[in-house]
Structure formats: C-alpha cells, structure tokens
Amino acid sequence: MWFRDKKDEGVLYPEFYQPFPEVGLALLLTAIESGIDEWSTGAQSNKMFTMDEYQGVLDEHLNNLADFDEHTKAQGLLPKLLSHLHDNGRYVTFQSWG
Numbered sequence: 001m002w003f004r005d006k007k008d009e010g011v012l013y014p015e016f017y018q019p020f021p022e023v024g025l026a027l028l029l030t031a032i033e034s035g036i037d038e039w040s041t042g043a044q045s046n047k048m049f050t051m052d053e054y055q056g057v058l059d060e061h062l063n064n065l066a067d068f069d070e071h072t073k074a075q076g077l078l079p080k081l082l083s084h085l086h087d088n089g090r091y092v093t094f095q096s097w098g
Contacts (some may be wrong), residue, residue: 019082020089022069026061030054033061 009016034049034057047053069078 018086019079020085022065022078022082023062025082025085026058026065029061030058033057 005011031049034047034054038044038047065078072078
C-alpha cells in the first residue's frame, strides 16, 4: 500500500511520508477498528469499510492523536512514533527486495 514494494507511494514520494502522516495513522487505526467491528458478535460478519460508516471514527482518531500530541509534546512522542512507523516501513520494504 505505502511501502509494499519499490513502486509504492511511501518509497517513491518520501517527502510526503517522512514522517508517516498523522492522517495515515488515523486511517490505520480506523481500519483496525473496522476489523474488530466485523468480529464484535463473536462471529465474523461482513461490514463495509466506507466513508459514510467510518468518517466519524476517523475523525475521533484524528482528535485523539491531536490530544495525545498535546499532552506529550514535551517528550515529542507522536513525532517519534510517526518517524518510527516511516523508518520501519521503509526498512521492511528494503529487506523484502533483497
């Protein structure tokens, strides 16, 4: 998707993905929440991952990340996390090419 191979966006356009974008992390968290929702009854049920269904969830994750950044600004935790996500994504991609 972003770092799957050398032709993906995270590799071709590092200026947009270093550090990994906050909205990208929020989208990943939203996708994880969607997967959890599919199993909320104990059995898998197909749930559409659509903007109508998950825009509010994405917005909530964005707000939570902003709050987290504000509360941990002195430690710089969110920028460090986003940099680690970028660096690890690139590392895994480069390792898989070899």
